[in-house]
Amino acid sequence: MQNAQVMQKRLILDTFLLDITVNRLCQHLIENHRTFDETVILGLQPRGIHLADIIHKKLEKLVHQKIELGYLDTTFYRDDFRRRDSPVKANATKVPFIIEDKCVILVDDVLFTGRSVRAALDAMIAFGRPRQVELLVLVNRKYNRELPISPDYKGIDVNTIESQRVLVELEAQGFESNKIWLINKEV
C-alpha cells in the first residue's frame, strides 16, 4: 500500500529471558548494596512503576527485609513543556518518605534521550538531598542520548534509530505476558 504506515514488530526479549534479566538486575543490586537499610527505590511514572514493583517484590523476598518504594512523576519538571505538540498528562507522585542522605535507585523501563531522567533528578530533590543516586533501566537504547546520562544497571542494550520504538509489555500493565518488542515504523 502506498503511503500507508507499515509497523514491523520484532521480539527482542521473551518472557523467559526477561525473567532472567530482572533476576540478574536484582542480584546486581544486592551485590552493590548488601543491606537496603539506607536504600530506597523510586519508579518513574508512568511506565517505570511496574518494573519498580517487580524489582521491589523480588528484592524484599531475596534479602528478607522491607524496602521503601515510591513513585515519582516528572511531568511538572519536564524541559519540553509548551514545546511539544500535545502536553504530557500528569500522574500521581507517591513518595511517603524523606530521601535525605539515602541511596536512591531510580527505575524506568526504557532509557532513550535521558530527558526524563534529568527531570526525575530535579523532581526527586523536592523530597530531600540523597547521598547517592543510581539509575536502573530494563532497556538501554544506545545512540539516542541527548544528555550525559547513563544507567548503572541495565537489562539489555538495544541499538536503535530514532524512528524505532521499544515497547515493554508487562503483566502488571495488563498484558498477557512479559515481553519486549522493537517496533519499526516505515512510511
Place this chain on the structure above:
Amino acid sequence: MSQLSQKHLLGIKDITREDIELIFETAENFKEVINRPIKKVPSLRDITIANVFFENSTRTKLSFELAEKRLSADVINFSSSNSSVKKGETLLDTVNNILAMKVDMVVMRHSSPGAPHFLSRHITANIVNAGDGTHEHPTQALLDTFSIHEKFGSLEGLKVAIIGDILHSRVAISNIFALQKLGAKVMVCGPNTLLPKFITALGVKVELDVMKALQWCDVANVLRIQLERQHIKYFPTLREYSLYYGINKQMLQSLDKEITIMHPGPINRGVELNSDVADSEQAIILDQVENGLAVRMAVLYLLAGVN
C-alpha cells in the same frame, strides 16, 4: 485528553465536562506537590503572569499569586486603585501596556460582567477570569466542585443547595454551570428579592425556606450577603436576614442526615453562618481554600500548555 479545549478560562459556561475533569486530575497532582517539603515546581519558569485586579480581592489574589509562584512563573501585580485607570485610561489600553512588557498570561478581576470576554477578542495572551462583576467566577466554582468531588468521589446525582444572595453572586452562577456539567442537581435558596427573576431557566430548583433546602441537599454552599453590590434595600435588616436564612448547629442537628457545609469566604459570622457551624466537622471551608491553590495551579499550568 491532556489539553484544555479553550485558550482562556473566561467562564464555566465555555468549558466542557472533560475540561473540568482534566483540571481536577491535574489539581490532585498539584495538591500532592503543595504538601511536599519543597512546594515548588519549575513548570512555568519561562512565563510571566500579570494579576490585573480592577476590583478589591484578598484571598483570590493571594491564592492566584501563590499558585503562580509555586509554578515558578514571574508575577507582576496591578490594582486599579493606584493606577492610571484613575487618570482615564481604557481597559484595553491598560492591558495592552502591560502586555507590551511581554506578559504571557493575564489573571483579571473586573466589576463589569464580560470584561475578560471583551479582552479575549483583542489580545493573544491567555486570560483567566478571576471574577467579572455579577457574571462568573470560574476558579471558585472549580475549587468548590473539586472539594465536593474530593469528599464524595463523584458529583453524579448529588444534591447541592446554594443558599444566600444569588442575585449578586458570580460564585452562584459559575457553581450552577459546574455542578450541572458534572451531573449534580442544584437548588438555589434565598429571599425572593435576592433570587434572579429567571433563574429557573438555568434548570435549578428554587426554594424560599432554608430548612426545606437543608433537608433536600447533601451539600449546602452558603454565600455571603454582598452589601457592596446592593444599592437598594433587599431585606429590612441583617438581623432579620440572619433570623430567617442564617444557619446554626441546631438546624443541622434537626436533620436526619449529616450534610456538608461550604462557604467561598469571607464569612460574615452570625449572619449567614453561625460559628458553631463554620467551625464544625461538617464544614469544609478551609479545605476549599487549600484546594483553591491546587485548582488554580492546575488551571494556569493547563492554559499555559494550550497550543
